[in-house]
Amino acid sequence: MTTPTSPTASRWERLRDSYLLYSFKRDLIAQASLLVFIVLVAGAVLAPWLAPMNPYDLAQIDILASELPPFWVDGSDPAYVMGTDAQGRDLLSTILYGARVSLIIGFGAVALQAALGVCFGLLAGYLGGRVDAFLMRLADIQLSFSTLMVAIVVGALFKAIFGGATFSAYAVPLLVLIIGLAEWPQYARTVRASVLAEKGKEYVDAARVMGLSSRRIMFRHILPNTLSPIFVISTVQVANAIISEAALSFLGLGMPETQPSLGSLIKSGFDYIQSGSWWITLIPGLVLVVLVLVINLLGDWLRDVLNPRLYKG
Amino acid sequence: MSSTATSPAPEQAQPLLSLRGLEKRFSLSGDFLEQLKFKGGKLVREQEHVHAINGVDLDIQRGEALCVVGESGCGKSTVARTVMGLITPTAGEIRYDGERIDDRTTKELLPYRRRMQMIFQNPYASLNPRMTIQQTLEEPIRLHHPDWSPQRVKDQVAEVMTSVGIAPDWGARYGHEFSGGQRQRIAIARALAVDPEFIVADEPISALDVSIQAQVLNLLMEAQQQRNLTYLFITHDLAVVEHFGTRVAVMYLGRVCEVAPTATLFATPRHPYTQALMSAIPRLEDDRPQHIRLQGEVPTPVNLPSGCVFHGRCPHANERCRVEVPTLIATDEGGQVACHGVEEGRI
Numbered sequence: 090m091t092t093p094t095s096p097t098a099s100r101w102e103r104l105r106d107s108y109l110l111y112s113f114k115r116d117l118i119a120q121a122s123l124l125v126f127i128v129l130v131a132g133a134v135l136a137p138w139l140a141p142m143n144p145y146d147l148a149q150i151d152i153l154a155s156e157l158p159p160f161w162v163d164g165s166d167p168a169y170v171m172g173t174d175a176q177g178r179d180l181l182s183t184i185l186y187g188a189r190v191s192l193i194i195g196f197g198a199v200a201l202q203a204a205l206g207v208c209f210g211l212l213a214g215y216l217g218g219r220v221d222a223f224l225m226r227l228a229d230i231q232l233s234f235s236t237l238m239v240a241i242v243v244g245a246l247f248k249a250i251f252g253g254a255t256f257s258a259y260a261v262p263l264l265v266l267i268i269g270l271a272e273w274p275q276y277a278r279t280v281r282a283s284v285l286a287e288k289g290k291e292y293v294d295a296a297r298v299m300g301l302s303s304r305r306i307m308f309r310h311i312l313p314n315t316l317s318p319i320f321v322i323s324t325v326q327v328a329n330a331i332i333s334e335a336a337l338s339f340l341g342l343g344m345p346e347t348q349p350s351l352g353s354l355i356k357s358g359f360d361y362i363q364s365g366s367w368w369i370t371l372i373p374g375l376v377l378v379v380l381v382l383v384i385n386l387l388g389d390w391l392r393d394v395l396n397p398r399l400y401k402g
Numbered sequence: 403m404s405s406t407a408t409s410p411a412p413e414q415a416q417p418l419l420s421l422r423g424l425e426k427r428f429s430l431s432g433d434f435l436e437q438l439k440f441k442g443g444k445l446v447r448e449q450e451h452v453h454a455i456n457g458v459d460l461d462i463q464r465g466e467a468l469c470v471v472g473e474s475g476c477g478k479s480t481v482a483r484t485v486m487g488l489i490t491p492t493a494g495e496i497r498y499d500g501e502r503i504d505d506r507t508t509k510e511l512l513p514y515r516r517r518m519q520m521i522f523q524n525p526y527a528s529l530n531p532r533m534t535i536q537q538t539l540e541e542p543i544r545l546h547h548p549d550w551s552p553q554r555v556k557d558q559v560a561e562v563m564t565s566v567g568i569a570p571d572w573g574a575r576y577g578h579e580f581s582g583g584q585r586q587r588i589a590i591a592r593a594l595a596v597d598p599e600f601i602v603a604d605e606p607i608s609a610l611d612v613s614i615q616a617q618v619l620n621l622l623m624e625a626q627q628q629r630n631l632t633y634l635f636i637t638h639d640l641a642v643v644e645h646f647g648t649r650v651a652v653m654y655l656g657r658v659c660e661v662a663p664t665a666t667l668f669a670t671p672r673h674p675y676t677q678a679l680m681s682a683i684p685r686l687e688d689d690r691p692q693h694i695r696l697q698g699e700v701p702t703p704v705n706l707p708s709g710c711v712f713h714g715r716c717p718h719a720n721e722r723c724r725v726e727v728p729t730l731i732a733t734d735e736g737g738q739v740a741c742h743g744v745e746e747g748r749i
Contacts, residue, residue, distance in 0.1 A: 222433075290528075291523070291528035292527060292530040294483075294520075294522065295520070295522060296530075297487075299519075299541065299596075300511065300542075300545060302508070303508070313532040314532055
């Protein structure tokens with residue numbers, strides 16, 4: 090998914106950036122979304138330096154300080170701005186670390202989906218015929234199972250076969266793998282459709298007449314012309330992957346509570362919501378909603394900007 | 403493989419490119435399941451084809467510009483694309499410099515790609531929008547001369563750009579920054595970049611303004627003189643043919659009906675279809691013979707007529723024309739014509 094950047098290409102890239110910038114400057118929602126997204130991502134990336142404590146370090150956790158409310162509620166401890174969860178972990182730190190896990194899984198899963206989907210989509214669209222029929226039927230089969238169902242079955246099997254400890258150790262790569270494998274048809278179908286449109290254009294014929302290999306034509310000539318829709322789906326898919334991960338964690342098949350993601354934080358707090366400790370669920374829930382919302386808003390904006398009917402490079 | 407690419411110089415008579423019995427059918431029936439149909443209580447497999455070209459024989463001599471003319475849908479472009487290997491022929495053979503090339507893989511064709519190139523109809527679609535002109539022109543050179551130094555590749559690009567009248571320092575620009583005529587010049591430069599000897603041009607000027615058409619046509623003729631090129635030139639513009647072509651092949655419904663030197667064909671067309679075609683050229687003179695009006699429509703290429711493909715509209719058709727497919731026979735004027743009437747001396 091990297092665009093070739095040679096010295097000569099950068100000039101045009103700047104031109105394109107300037108159009109992106111132009112429409113960005115006129116769109117308040119996009120600006121606000123990007124700001125919130127950057128703050129959340131920065132918080133997540135810089136968690137080890139920003140967070141008041143390390144929620145993974147058992148030595149720092151004080152069980153006596155459990156279920157403390159956030160600062161604006163009576164009975165709060167100024168050391169814990171957002172309060173603490175049932176194990177006495179500082180909620181702010183846990184959310185920062187949790188957002189980090191959620192984002193890693195979200196982006197990792199999307200990278201895997203994109204890699205698989207783009208390759209399959211290019212092959213199906215460019216080669217056509219039986220390869221196309223086979224890959225697209227495979228995509229149909231994959232799409233007929235919902236992501237969550239596949240994830241639940243695979244996750245449960247893995248947990249049953251290798252035990253909870255192994256599952257916890259490999260939870261992040263496993264979730265990336267499950268969510269990534271379950272959603273590749275989204276990319277494959279979109280890329281295939283774009284490839285079919287591009288394949289009929291004469292520059293592809295010119296490349297074939299030149300004698301270029303199919304691989305080079307697919308990746309150097311066709312793929313750069315199908316990048317716009319890929320970018321747009323990617324934003325939506327990152328949000329989807331984060332939601333899927335949260336849902337799995339909420340069902341107990343995602344991140345373990347010792348290294349919680351936003352989803353498993355919501356789950357762990359859910360047990361205490363009846364006893365009045367609403368903040369353990371509500372605050373990470375809000376963060377999750379805001380994160381997914383801004384990614385979707387950015388995706389909507391990007392889709393409008395890159396819409397080939399409005400703007401075609 | 404390399405020995406075939408650099409085969410010894412052929413005898414004088416050997417054509418550079420020869421097509422024998424070339425056929426191409428395109429299926430209209432979709433995949434296997436869509437072809438199954440119930441007919442009278444029986445499950446039968448039905449296939450329908452468009453016969454784009456059926457049985458084309460053509461020879462192209464070194465150094466000539468062979469123009470292929472015909473109305474829309476007669477298979478001109480299919481011939482061009484089949485010659486370039488963009489389409490695999492259903493039957494028949496293509497020989498380039500005596501070597502058969504239609505059954506080769508992409509890799510085996512590579513040495514021929516350097517010798518034969520193609521110019522496309524639509525200059526707005528034939529340049530990759532995400533590549534600069536420099537990248538577009540360097541790509542074929544790098545592919546065919548992997549041993550060349552970057553400087554030599556750059557020099558070659560500059561040379562072809564200058565020769566088509568595009569300043570070499572415009573290389574950093576993208577295709578969409580140029581006008582249609584300039585783009586077509588760049589497309590010509592791309593074809594010339596690997597120093598080919600044979601160029602297939604598929605209606606290279608029909609998408610351009612009339613004022614630009616002459617410039618591009620002259621450019622192609624200059625390139626022919628300077629680089630000793632051979633052209634297969636697809637067009638439907640008879641004025642261009644008269645100006646450009648050494649010989650002309652007239653196609654009708656996927657078959658060649660007449661091949662002749664340009665002057666001969668324009669002066670004494672032999673095939674009834676060619677005669678009708680020539681009489682349709684608007685001219686200033688008043689004393690020319692009456693415009694020949696053909697009756698009926700071009701038959702569909704899905705269900706080809708039996709015998710001569712032109713018999714349904716030919717004023718001279720007889721029983722033999724309805725049954726027997728005519729083959730190309732040599733005429734006294736030095737051309738070839740596929741017509742029973744001419745063979746029998748009726749026309």
